[in-house]
Amino acid sequence: MGAIRVDGLRKSYGAVEAVAGMNFTVERGELYGFLGPNGAGKTTTIRTLTGQVQPDAGTVRVLETDPATEPLETRRKVGILPEQGSPPSFLTPREYLEFVGEVRDLSADRVADQTVAWAERLGFESKLETLHTDLSRGQQQKVMITQAFIHEPDVVFIDEPLANLDPLVQEQVKRFLISYAAGDNAVFVSTHNIDVAEEICTRVGIVADGQLVTERSLDNGADEGEGSLLELFLERVEAEETRDTPTLEHLGS
Amino acid sequence: MTGSTTSDRPDSGGGLSTRRLLAVLFREEWRMHTQLFGGWRFALFPVVIAVLAVGATVALLETGTAQGTIVGGLHALAVAFGLYSGTAGFAGSDMLENVFGRLSLLLSSSTTLPLSRRWLLGVFLLKDALFYGVAFVLPMALSSAALTGFSAATPVAVGLFWLSLCLVFAVGMATTVGLIAIRTRGVPPWTIGLAVGLSVVGIWATGSLGAVQSVLVPVRGSAIAAGGLAVSTIVVAMVSLVAYNPTYGRPSRTATDRFARLSGALPFENAPLVTKSLLDLARSSGGVWKPFVSASILLALVAALVGVVDSITGIVPAPGIFFGGVLGLSAFTTYNWLTQFDSLEAYLAYPVSIADVFRAKRIAFVLVGAPTVAVPYLAAVIWFNATLLDAVVGAILLAGYALYYYGLTVYIAGFDPNEFLFDAVRFATFTVGVAVALVPTLVAGFVVVPPSVELAAALGVGGVVMGVIGIVLSSRAGPRWDAKYRTE
Numbered sequence: 001m002g003a004i005r006v007d008g009l010r011k012s013y014g015a016v017e018a019v020a021g022m023n024f025t026v027e028r029g030e031l032y033g034f035l036g037p038n039g040a041g042k043t044t045t046i047r048t049l050t051g052q053v054q055p056d057a058g059t060v061r062v063l064e065t066d067p068a069t070e071p072l073e074t075r076r077k078v079g080i081l082p083e084q085g086s087p088p089s090f091l092t093p094r095e096y097l098e099f100v101g102e103v104r105d106l107s108a109d110r111v112a113d114q115t116v117a118w119a120e121r122l123g124f125e126s127k128l129e130t131l132h133t134d135l136s137r138g139q140q141q142k143v144m145i146t147q148a149f150i151h152e153p154d155v156v157f158i159d160e161p162l163a164n165l166d167p168l169v170q171e172q173v174k175r176f177l178i179s180y181a182a183g184d185n186a187v188f189v190s191t192h193n194i195d196v197a198e199e200i201c202t203r204v205g206i207v208a209d210g211q212l213v214t215e216r217s218l219d220n221g222a223d224e225g226e227g228s229l230l231e232l233f234l235e236r237v238e239a240e241e242t243r244d245t246p247t248l249e250h251l252g253s
Numbered sequence: 254m255t256g257s258t259t260s261d262r263p264d265s266g267g268g269l270s271t272r273r274l275l276a277v278l279f280r281e282e283w284r285m286h287t288q289l290f291g292g293w294r295f296a297l298f299p300v301v302i303a304v305l306a307v308g309a310t311v312a313l314l315e316t317g318t319a320q321g322t323i324v325g326g327l328h329a330l331a332v333a334f335g336l337y338s339g340t341a342g343f344a345g346s347d348m349l350e351n352v353f354g355r356l357s358l359l360l361s362s363s364t365t366l367p368l369s370r371r372w373l374l375g376v377f378l379l380k381d382a383l384f385y386g387v388a389f390v391l392p393m394a395l396s397s398a399a400l401t402g403f404s405a406a407t408p409v410a411v412g413l414f415w416l417s418l419c420l421v422f423a424v425g426m427a428t429t430v431g432l433i434a435i436r437t438r439g440v441p442p443w444t445i446g447l448a449v450g451l452s453v454v455g456i457w458a459t460g461s462l463g464a465v466q467s468v469l470v471p472v473r474g475s476a477i478a479a480g481g482l483a484v485s486t487i488v489v490a491m492v493s494l495v496a497y498n499p500t501y502g503r504p505s506r507t508a509t510d511r512f513a514r515l516s517g518a519l520p521f522e523n524a525p526l527v528t529k530s531l532l533d534l535a536r537s538s539g540g541v542w543k544p545f546v547s548a549s550i551l552l553a554l555v556a557a558l559v560g561v562v563d564s565i566t567g568i569v570p571a572p573g574i575f576f577g578g579v580l581g582l583s584a585f586t587t588y589n590w591l592t593q594f595d596s597l598e599a600y601l602a603y604p605v606s607i608a609d610v611f612r613a614k615r616i617a618f619v620l621v622g623a624p625t626v627a628v629p630y631l632a633a634v635i636w637f638n639a640t641l642l643d644a645v646v647g648a649i650l651l652a653g654y655a656l657y658y659y660g661l662t663v664y665i666a667g668f669d670p671n672e673f674l675f676d677a678v679r680f681a682t683f684t685v686g687v688a689v690a691l692v693p694t695l696v697a698g699f700v701v702v703p704p705s706v707e708l709a710a711a712l713g714v715g716g717v718v719m720g721v722i723g724i725v726l727s728s729r730a731g732p733r734w735d736a737k738y739r740t741e
Binding site: 047052053072075076080084089091092095100103108129131134 | 511606738
């Protein structure tokens with residue numbers, strides 16, 4: 001049984017069909033890259049998988065829970081790093097992580113230990129007492145990464161994991177994500193960064209116009225005769241005639 | 254500032270003329286409002302303002318209120334609206350960029366284009382003054398027709414009244430922008446607050462209140478006085494813009510860990526959510542005093558109005574009933590402060606339901622709102638010598654109506670109470686909801702002084718009923734907004 005299972009998922013906002021019949025499965029131990037151009041339906045899919053949005057049709061299962069009918073149970077079991085970061089908050093990172101810990105029913109000692117460990121790993125020890133709203137975007141992203149992993153969930157949903165991070169921290173986060181997935185967890189990463197996906201993911205799915213148009217396993221690199229992931233991406237997305245995506249000819253010229 | 258770059262010079266707009274920028278900003282303003290609320294709902298808003306202003310004027314005249322009181326009240330409203338609109342000046346610095354920056358692409362474009370931030374802000378504020386002057390102040394001015402009656406001179410009277418209201422609206426805006434400019438020069442907020450407080454006390458203590466009132470109602474004064482006020486306002490606005498430091502960045506603030514202790518001390522199921530709300534309120538600009546200041550301003554305005562009515566008609570309302578009913582309105586501003594820096598969507602990353610979030614906000618509202626209204630209410634009943642019965646009934650009305658207004662606000666506006674101010678349908682619904690409770694109470698407060706035991710009992714029961722309705726409304730807000738967020 002997959003950690004994440006999606007069958008015939010559909011979601012519209014008025015006349016706009018954001019997700020138009022999505023099907024895929026993610027197993028434990030996978031670091032799954034969800035690639036697609038702007039407006040392809042990636043964020044809506046994540047929001048549906050985490051019970052933030054009610055689907056119009058289809059079946060979704062995350063760790064044997066149904067996010068549509070039991071969203072709190074789903075969110076209790078998973079970690080979420082949202083696309084838009086965090087709202088301006090006047091808590092310090094230490095207080096914010098205490099808040100997340102209390103909401104997730106974690107012991108104070110465990111939260112304190114995790115806070116110190118993550119602050120050292122991502123380099124925000126000196127910012128633990130600074131108001132969150134006064135942190136740089138990169139520092140805020142580090143705190144948000146911490147809250148997504150603080151309860152060591154079996155499945156994590158991440159929208160653009162490396163946004164605003166400096167190159168050193170990017171490397172640390174990439175290595176951490178690879179090892180975390182290898183520890184029998186599933187990591188679902190939505191990103192525009194094809195190089196990063198190619199570097200860290202075990203498998204990728206390419207989305208265009210609300211549908212999964214192709215998947216590729218990256219465990220053993222590309223097979224002979226297969227093009228790069230970028231070529232595959234442009235080829236499949238172009239085939240779907242996505243309006244907002246430049247064509248190969250445009251890029252060539 | 255030790256030096257200014259090309260883009261910081263006041264006249265630096267690159268190849269873009271001020272007129273062209275104004276036009277583009279107007280278009281963006283219109284689209285922002287129509288996008289947020291739907292075109293016709295926003296377009297109807299001036300009509301709602303006009304209906305309310307004219308309706309209230311007619312009703313006040315019918316109940317014997319003097320014309321001077323109504324004119325003064327409308328000018329006070331225009332000043333208050335101007336003070337509020339001037340807060341857009343914050344958008345030029347990084348203080349509230351998270352609030353305004355997301356809404357105005359043009360305003361934040363000084364970071365990416367060779368445009369002066371100060372010039373951009375100046376034109377933005379000018380746009381605001383013109384936009385709100387036409388969309389909101391002009392409908393208010395139509396009440397002049399109800400004051401003077403219809404005749405051939407009505408258009409001229411309305412026009413003059415509009416100019417008068419526009420002038421004091423601009424005074425309000427310039428005052429706020431001036432204070433913000435001082436803030437960007439590194440003057441601590443408490444110093445500014447102290448100076449403002451001392452100025453107000455000074456005006457009151459020296460008996461200059463009447464003089465200030467007459468200056469701030471230009472339509473009743475001389476043309477020279479009005480011209481002087483206009484020139485002064487322009488000077489203050491220009492000096493503020495020059496003094497405004499576009500590169501101001503507030504230093505990072507730190508805080509000791511208070512979350513765990515406070516959350517542990519609160520005996521509620523949703524203690525972490527309540528604690529977050531309280532700390533966000535306490536640490537944002539103005540701190541926990543913001544709701545108290547809002548309630549005190551309401552108290553001062555209403556008390557001044559009571560004084561004016563007394564001096565003209567000799568009628569003084571039952572203070573407990575009157576102030577209990579009116580001060581409950583501070584529920585709106587208190588809730589507004591509690592949601593100012595919060596976003597409902599952000600909570601969807603945690604295993605908490607939207608209903609839990611609303612429950613936590615209600616607890617935070619009671620914890621903050623109770624002392625916020627209790628102190629001004631006690632001051633009012635002592636100052637105006639309320640009888641014991643009147644004071645007790647007023648306290649019940651205050652608690653019940655505050656819960657009712659809170660429930661009404663949460664049910665109609667969810668987490669964005671500020672936004673519904675410009676949505677004709679929501680605003681009209683809120684206004685009717687407030688009037689249903691407040692108008693009969695005010696009438697009773699003016700007619701039966703001091704209140705009879707029967708009237709007091711009836712009003713007390715009414716207060717309890719409205720409080721229960723408020724609790725029901727706020728309880729239903731969770732499921733209602735949960736459905737909206739998850740399905741739309």
